[in-house]
Amino acid sequence: MATTTRPTLTDIEQARERIAGYARVTPVYGSDSLSRRVGRRVALKAENLQRTGAFKVRGAVNKLSTLAAEQRAAGVIVASAGNHGQAVAWAARELGISATVFMPQDAPMAKVDATRNYGAATVLAGAGFDEALVEALARAEETGATFVHAFEDETVIAGQGTIGLELVDELPEVGTFVLPVGGGGLAAGIAIALRARRPGVRIVGVQAGKTGRGTIADGIAVKHPGELTMAILEELLDDLVHVEDEEICEAITLLLERAKLVVEGAGAASVAALLTGKAGGDGEVCALLSGGNIDPTLLISVMRHGLTVAGRYLVVRTRIADSPGALVELLELVAAERGNVVSVEHHREGMALHVGETEVELTVVTRNDDHCSELCAALDQRGYPLERLG
Amino acid sequence: MATTTRPTLTDIEQARERIAGYARVTPVYGSDSLSRRVGRRVALKAENLQRTGAFKVRGAVNKLSTLAAEQRAAGVIVASAGNHGQAVAWAARELGISATVFMPQDAPMAKVDATRNYGAATVLAGAGFDEALVEALARAEETGATFVHAFEDETVIAGQGTIGLELVDELPEVGTFVLPVGGGGLAAGIAIALRARRPGVRIVGVQAGKTGRGTIADGIAVKHPGELTMAILEELLDDLVHVEDEEICEAITLLLERAKLVVEGAGAASVAALLTGKAGGDGEVCALLSGGNIDPTLLISVMRHGLTVAGRYLVVRTRIADSPGALVELLELVAAERGNVVSVEHHREGMALHVGETEVELTVVTRNDDHCSELCAALDQRGYPLERLG
16 A cells, blocks of 8 residues: 655655645744744744645645546545545545545544535544554455555655745745654655755654553654655654653643644644754754644643643642631732632532631632742741642 | 824835835635635634734834834833733834833733833833823823824824735735724724725724623723724724624634634634624625734633533533442443533532432533534433533
8 A cells, every 4th residue: 555665856846836726835933932932043834724724735635636537536535533534535625536534433523524524425434543444445445446545655745745845945044844753754755855955954853642642642643654754754854852742732832822823732742842952953943833633622621731831820729717708818818919710619528627627729820930939938828738739 | 192194005005115024914814614604705814923913013113113213212102001012012122112111000911021021111000001001191201202002193004004905915806804993093004905905895894892891802892993093994994893702702712723823802803793794795705813912811711612602512510319320320321422521520518409419510522512402312311400501
């Protein structure tokens, strides 16, 4: 199923012509506050603003455009519950090709709906991704439809590589490029284009999460580079670093608050590598935001977590007398310290409390870490026993 | 303090030259899912991606660029706890002019910090905006610094009008433009440019919130058009409509989820007017997203509310036996209906419960309204008494 030929600069230049009018040339933004945080000029390539919300349409359009007439007539098949499936569905509709997307049975309904809304047939098959893949390959075999792999395909890689050509035009001064690595097609394609056109730049790949457990950066965590992509990355990357979920949460929150951009976990990994200094190099740096398809309920959790880490939420447990006025007294003290209480929870059961005492858990919006510490110190000084939860 | 001359197309064209290299030419995005929802092609002008996160830098740069040398030397003063203050601070730094920003004493620290980070001096003066304004005007009088009004100023209005020139270039096919109206400078400037270059288009202004009470769209709710801007709007707008907070919440959530853009309340009002059909007209329509400066803790509340309205959260109260296994039974039923439980709260006190009974409040992530109804029906069928809270 996988091709083992590596795309050339010419392949990528041809891809650029093919995808013009389908994929967007995405904008690049400088960010003052991110630059200040990181200590070097930071440019963000906003591929989250790409059609379908991720870079994958580039490879999908390039692949589908190069199919012969009889292949187009037979349609395409993919196995994906994510961005690749949506991108192929979208590209197929644009090019008048029928697409069938296989997903695991427990795929989130939002993703199934999005894929259907782009006009693809969806098949929920198998307990996990591997089972869905087996079914998809069998169906392709049966029907003569073309199976489109997400990254082990030179034409797909060439499509993703068009980002590299845009970067060369958009950021002539930048010396370091930080790219997320999942299956590796994105980073491989961009690296080929950059090495050919700007040989001396530093190119860093970023992987996220641990194998075998869930992560916020699900788009890159569940995948490993393939043979083809890994061979390219080993040759062309200067470094391959890892970031943790915690670091990605902070990056997502920062991008949202400062750059006004919604970015999914995998899409924020590059910024996490900058914030932690793992990206290395010096001078102006470009972080690729690969996609923005994050479930809003997950985004809420990530933001709450990111804000807590940044000292913008304080979650603190204390004990007060179980009598009229005691809670008011506590809350007045918090207000005097200019903390904005967003939730108050009382706990009276299952704990080693004195009779006539109640436990209270407060969630307070704060300015930053220092403000959290000041607020805690003020409570402590007034004799409130404190257990800080976040 | 206010000038009463109305800017001309020539003023706006000159402003465009002055702000080039400072303000960004912001991108325009089509949105498939928004277009489907609204039933007509929708283009979004993403002024939330403007420098400092809002359109205000256009007017600020234009105004400060036109000051004479001695005026520049004396510096500028503004009264604003929001986008205008940040924009003038940023423009002043870029142009090497000193800026002082007056804010009410209770201005959010995040806004004070942002303004300071752009290099302005900040003065916290007075209980509310009006008091801060009085202090700012007095200081300008004393020091000879130039007071820069947010909208009652023809040079500021001409700066905001540059968006209109960009729209003419970017969206030659669009027949309806929907613009937020706060102080009115933005809509007035754009309307002058559009009427001059594309006289036949429909231009709709959108106001949000009620006078005298807080609103999510604080950027446009606390302001009223001035004399100069109102005179322009009365002549040039085809319609002026109102949207409610509820509608703005939904628009913010939709922009975040589908367009991957963070937009503040005032910035989403135009999309709210489209979603509710209040904008009127037919054919392709452009909604101006005026800014993205929303506090992330507020954004979390807005998203939770927006998702609840859209049926993506179900908050439901029921009663179960206060005995081992009862909660598991309830949660298994919810899981079987593919609801994803995000919080479980027990209430045992202060309620008319039978002995041996406990009240449980569940928050469940759901797909849509239909899914909420199905889940409720399943619980009802199994005999759980239900009170739906969201």
